[in-house]
Amino acid sequence: MESDSKGGSGQEELRENGYGSGVVLGLDGGATSTVCVCLPMIPLLRDQLSLPDPLPVLSRAVAGCSNYNSVGENAAKATLEQVISDALTESGSDRSAVHAVCLGVSGVNHPTDQEMILNWLREIFPSHVKIYVQNDAVAALASGTMGKLHGCVLVSGTGSIAYGFSKDGKEARAAGGGPILGDWGSGYGIAAQALTAVIRAYDGRGSPTMLTNRILKALGLSSPEEIIGWTYADRSWARIAALVPEVVSCADAGDQIAHDILVDAVKELGIAVKAVVERLCLCGEDRSGSFPVVMVGGVLESNKGWDIGKEVVNYIQKLYPGAHPIRPKVEPAIGAALLACNFLMNEKNINNHG
Amino acid sequence: MESDSKGGSGQEELRENGYGSGVVLGLDGGATSTVCVCLPMIPLLRDQLSLPDPLPVLSRAVAGCSNYNSVGENAAKATLEQVISDALTESGSDRSAVHAVCLGVSGVNHPTDQEMILNWLREIFPSHVKIYVQNDAVAALASGTMGKLHGCVLVSGTGSIAYGFSKDGKEARAAGGGPILGDWGSGYGIAAQALTAVIRAYDGRGSPTMLTNRILKALGLSSPEEIIGWTYADRSWARIAALVPEVVSCADAGDQIAHDILVDAVKELGIAVKAVVERLCLCGEDRSGSFPVVMVGGVLESNKGWDIGKEVVNYIQKLYPGAHPIRPKVEPAIGAALLACNFLMNEKNINNHG
Numbered sequence: 009m010e011s012d013s014k015g016g017s018g019q020e021e022l023r024e025n026g027y028g029s030g031v032v033l034g035l036d037g038g039a040t041s042t043v044c045v046c047l048p049m050i051p052l053l054r055d056q057l058s059l060p061d062p063l064p065v066l067s068r069a070v071a072g073c074s075n076y077n078s079v080g081e082n083a084a085k086a087t088l089e090q091v092i093s094d095a096l097t098e099s100g101s102d103r104s105a106v107h108a109v110c111l112g113v114s115g116v117n118h119p120t121d122q123e124m125i126l127n128w129l130r131e132i133f134p135s136h137v138k139i140y141v142q143n144d145a146v147a148a149l150a151s152g153t154m155g156k157l158h159g160c161v162l163v164s165g166t167g168s169i170a171y172g173f174s175k176d177g178k179e180a181r182a183a184g185g186g187p188i189l190g191d192w193g194s195g196y197g198i199a200a201q202a203l204t205a206v207i208r209a210y211d212g213r214g215s216p217t218m219l220t221n222r223i224l225k226a227l228g229l230s231s232p233e234e235i236i237g238w239t240y241a242d243r244s245w246a247r248i249a250a251l252v253p254e255v256v257s258c259a260d261a262g263d264q265i266a267h268d269i270l271v272d273a274v275k276e277l278g279i280a281v282k283a284v285v286e287r288l289c290l291c292g293e294d295r296s297g298s299f300p301v302v303m304v305g306g307v308l309e310s311n312k313g314w315d316i317g318k319e320v321v322n323y324i325q326k327l328y329p330g331a332h333p334i335r336p337k338v339e340p341a342i343g344a345a346l347l348a349c350n351f352l353m354n355e356k357n358i359n360n361h362g
Numbered sequence: 363m364e365s366d367s368k369g370g371s372g373q374e375e376l377r378e379n380g381y382g383s384g385v386v387l388g389l390d391g392g393a394t395s396t397v398c399v400c401l402p403m404i405p406l407l408r409d410q411l412s413l414p415d416p417l418p419v420l421s422r423a424v425a426g427c428s429n430y431n432s433v434g435e436n437a438a439k440a441t442l443e444q445v446i447s448d449a450l451t452e453s454g455s456d457r458s459a460v461h462a463v464c465l466g467v468s469g470v471n472h473p474t475d476q477e478m479i480l481n482w483l484r485e486i487f488p489s490h491v492k493i494y495v496q497n498d499a500v501a502a503l504a505s506g507t508m509g510k511l512h513g514c515v516l517v518s519g520t521g522s523i524a525y526g527f528s529k530d531g532k533e534a535r536a537a538g539g540g541p542i543l544g545d546w547g548s549g550y551g552i553a554a555q556a557l558t559a560v561i562r563a564y565d566g567r568g569s570p571t572m573l574t575n576r577i578l579k580a581l582g583l584s585s586p587e588e589i590i591g592w593t594y595a596d597r598s599w600a601r602i603a604a605l606v607p608e609v610v611s612c613a614d615a616g617d618q619i620a621h622d623i624l625v626d627a628v629k630e631l632g633i634a635v636k637a638v639v640e641r642l643c644l645c646g647e648d649r650s651g652s653f654p655v656v657m658v659g660g661v662l663e664s665n666k667g668w669d670i671g672k673e674v675v676n677y678i679q680k681l682y683p684g685a686h687p688i689r690p691k692v693e694p695a696i697g698a699a700l701l702a703c704n705f706l707m708n709e710k711n712i713n714n715h716g
Binding site for chain 1: 431469472475534535536537538539540541542543544554555557558561562565566567585587588589590591593594597602633634636637638640641
């Protein structure tokens with residue numbers, strides 16, 4: 009590493025906040041938007057997390073979707089470049105001040121996906137910058153554990169996924185395959201089942217349900233048969249997932265079909281967490297070991313009556329009494345930035361002791 | 363009607379086959395292709411179907427998909443024009459010889475869909491030509507009943523639908539809402555559940571299944587996690603439905619998960635027929651009345667061991683002993699052409715007696 013570089017460690021000028029001029033970037037590339045935050049390089053020590061509160065966030069920028077499965081490679085790449093440039097400009101920094109970048113992005117399901125996105129980011133930054141690309145669930149986990157990769161995260165927004173890390177660095181995931189591959193605990197899954205229930209009630213395959221009037225009103229349609237055309241008109245899964253509050257509201261009002269859909273969703277989400285916990289032995293030999301379960305996403309956020317997140321926690325704690333739920337106080341992009349600090353510190357430790 | 367028109371009835375020159383020069387067109391617009399057949403105008407008498415065997419088919423043309431939900435309105439319209447033009451040219455006729463056209467097309471779920479497609483066809487033909495647009499399931503029904511609209515048809519190919527008519531002309535449908543709206547008995551539904559089972563076995567949510575090796579081999583993939591990218595790479599439902607034979611083959615080989623998926627599919631298809639039969643009272647007051655159930659589509663065609671179509675017939679006949687299954691000997695486009703004859707005769711009868 010060049011000792012005279014602004015991005016180098018050690019002898020640099022201190023900012024007003026007491027940190028050096030070196031920064032890290034955390035990015036969260038979700039289904040509908042991409043967030044980039046810029047933090048000063050915060051020294052994190054493994055298992056000794058004494059982070060400043062509040063965190064000294066230097067800047068935050070937002071852009072559109074950067075999931076290349078949804079928008080294509082060129083648009084995804086352009087969106088990442090833009091949001092990084094905006095965040096750096098707003099923070100008063102530039103690319104040469106960046107020590108590390110961590111991007112948590114949906115659509116990373118395979119090492120080849122990861123490598124492709126790594127290459128995009130390598131084109132943007134000087135070669136000494138450390139770049140990490142992770143599934144967006146990993147950034148979500150870090151947002152609950154403040155940068156520590158241990159425990160399990162459950163995300164249920166438009167899609168759903170469970171992702172976990174053991175203390176010795178093994179990782180595992182469950183679900184997160186998207187709409188075709190049966191993520192029935194996701195917002196999309198819940199709402200698609202509700203739409204199906206409306207069609208079944210209409211054509212005689214199913215029982216009448218309050219969902220019919222509630223969903224037709226929400227969509228501005230006059231008959232259930234119009235729902236078919238509506239589903240074909242736009243292939244965005246998010247606009248289907250947006251119907252979850254209607255399902256919760258019908259379940260609150262005592263509708264059995266809506267209730268059953270939510271019970272199914274809770275079970276599906278619970279099974280996904282269970283699969284990760286078992287594969288990583290997070291609960292230890294006696295199954296009562298303590299581990300965090302970070303809960304993220306609109307579906308899991310507290311609702312008035314029927315609280316999906318609370319029911320999922322009950323499901324998990326019946327199996328694993330030591331599971332302790334965390335609802336993150338910071339956003340996933342911050343989680344990604346803390347991960348960037350952590351990864352960098354670990355690499356330095358390995359280099360120092362190696 | 364102009365008496366000197368070639369399309370007029372009565373005094374026209376007879377062809378070698380003994381019919382007049384007037385023709386009807388039958389079109390079947392399915393998920394993957396569009397078929398148009400040209401038949402001479404065959405006089406059909408209500409309830410006295412004594413059709414020539416074989417039918418005097420003058421020509422047959424094939425083009426691509428004409429479902430506007432899949433390919434857009436312009437492409438759908440262009441495809442219909444092309445296939446009609448090809449069929450007429452091959453038959454040695456032209457548009458002026460056409461008495462009636464019947465199009466059975468997927469994606470007709472609402473009167474506004476029907477009206478839009480009617481308008482496309484009205485632009486192609488002279489104003490005296492009678493034009494009928496129906497859901498493709500109606501043409502499939504007519505292909506089993508040789509033009510008579512009575513009974514129930516069950517279609518399960520890429521999608522699935524049950525559609526029926528009572529003797530007094532009432533109609534009802536069930537399912538057919540497409541992939542988002544839970545047509546679990548369709549080829550898409552069966553295969554999507556099989557793909558989901560592979561992911562669940564891989565991530566620990568489900569039990570191991572033979573489907574894993576069989577499907578990975580069929581798709582040329584090396585790991586279940588590659589399936590996620592595969593589902594995103596191309597949004598054609600038909601290529602997912604193409605995996606049904608793998609599911610049948612695993613069920614034949616004793617795989618419990620594949621077996622359960624097929625049992626579910628049989629139940630879903632049976633429930634769709636039941637909904638139509640009940641709404642139209644096809645089985646009469648004592649539930650033993652006789653009515654045809656026309657079985658159409660790749661999923662229902664005879665398989666070596668596990669025969670989905672046979673299981674569905676068993677399911678239906680347990681409920682309705684008078685249900686008699688028909689496997690059509692002619693294709694849906696012929697059904698549409700016979701419907702065109704039938705509709706035209708009915709209109710003439712109404713006009714003569716009206």
